[in-house]
Amino acid sequence: MKICVIGSGYVGLVAGTCFAESGNNVICVDVDQEKIEGLKRGVIPIYEPGLKELVLRNCEEGRLSFTTDLDAAVKESLVNFIAVGTPPGADGSADLQYVLNVARSIGQAMDGFKIIVDKSTVPVGTADKVRIAVAEELAKRGVDIEFDVVSNPEFLKEGAAIDDFMKPDRVVIGTDNVRTAEIMKELYSAFMRKSNRLITMDIRSAEMTKYAANAMLATKITFMNQIANLCDLMGADVMAVREGIGSDSRIGYDFLFPGVGYGGSCFPKDVKALAKTAEECDYDFILLKAVEEANTRQKRVLSDKIAARLGNGEAKPLAGKTIAIWGLSFKPRTDDMRDAPSVTIINALLELGAQVRAHDPEAIKEAKKVFGERISYSHNQYEILPGADALVIITEWNEYRNPDFDRIKSLLVNPLIFDGRNLYQPNRLRLEGFEYLPIGRNGKGACCE
Ligand code: UDX
Secondary structure, eight states: OEEEEEOOSHHHHHHHHHHHHTTOEEEEEOSOHHHHHHHHTTOOSSOOTTHHHHHHHHHHTTSEEEESOHHHHHHHOSEEEEOOOOOBOTTSSBOOHHHHHHHHHHHHHOOSOEEEEEOSOOOTTHHHHHHHHHHHHHHHHTOOOOEEEEEOOOOOOTTSHHHHHHSOSOEEEEOSOHHHHHHHHHHHGGGOSSOOOEEEEOHHHHHHHHHHHHHHHHHHHHHHHHHHHHHHHHTOOHHHHHHHHHTSTTTOSTTOOOOSOOOSSSHHHHHHHHHHHHHHTTOOOHHHHHHHHHHHHHTTHHHHHHHHHHOOSSSSTTTTOEEEEEOOSSSTTOOOOTTOHHHHHHHHHHHTTOEEEEEOSSOHHHHHHHHGGGSEEESSTTTTOTTOSEEEEOSOOGGGTSOOHHHHHHHSSSOEEEETTOOSOHHHHHHTTOEEEOSSOOSTTOOOO
């Protein structure tokens, strides 16, 4: 099948590459000339395991190409994916200007039947706006060309995006046209080996599904974060509680890891946008507002604990203290710093007067755009420890899971670890002579050893 994917960012690039890998002819389009020139030379603008190899192979095989020429790409393609950004506007709602600009460009370019697919995360009702934008352009040209608009939301996780695309738990297709549903099913049939869950539904339900999924997951995490905070106060162990509740199949174990608050390019933005959509319908979605507020507070839990333990009560309570940070990206296996909890935590530590040194396996370049020279960086996780008053873990990269504890102890001023991801067994660390402050397992009940 001939496909064009407009927007060669995270979602567009992964989707386009995976469609090419399954034998389709894919043209990826972007307005950013530099990005497209880079991609033609095999320079991948994001870090995603396995993506580079797939891009290179499919380019070599002639199934994947890159261009800034949207007009030509649309003319050649039957299925046209819109995968451009929908950043939050000033009021929290998703900014649709890029999606609608692309829709208009498709309307200006198309010369035969086209399927136009919303892949970007867009609020309920956007497909109607896309349809109107395309129809207006066709009317301006005085032509009458048939087209269909489809909602096909994306459920990729950064760091596992290729696998998520190739072996999805489900694919959601929102369309009101049987013929188009068949074409979309054919396109996705190659990826239906793990589950045969290609779910077709009306367009508005498909649009809502994406927001409902992300809001549900954000709620799950937030619930567990608040249980963890309570565990700290009550002397219970949140990891034992997770085992206890997760074994109920109605609850399950996933997404119940407490931590420093959720971040990234999706959850914060989508929770805000859904709350905004509710507001526009005069519906008071109190749960979602509470999730957002609780997550904002969760990002302060670690810095508050550090200030309480190391602060001296003055205007700059952490003045003279040096804090070593492991992990900057919002989660492991990505260099993404968007809405990363590390930003809130490090800014708070700097505000309190601390000196901050940080290690991250992939995100230092991106982090420099956020913190500049206000903190120091190292590509070696032990290099930042000598003379530091505490080690703080913000992101659960694998290399932090089994570190050399003797080395850590010999390098730190105090054998003090604040762990925002509960990587270690509290009793073991305490036996090793560390003062260990994880999330929600500070009580005597830290028993899941
Ligand atoms: C998410 C959704 O999982 C994906 O389906 C959607 O398409 C995009 O948004 P992503 O943002 O890549 O994917 O990351 P994810 O692995 O879901 O983690 C999101 C945030 O939640 C991270 O900050 C992570 O640290 C946090 N999290 C996740 C927890 O704090 N605890 C958990 O148990 C799980």
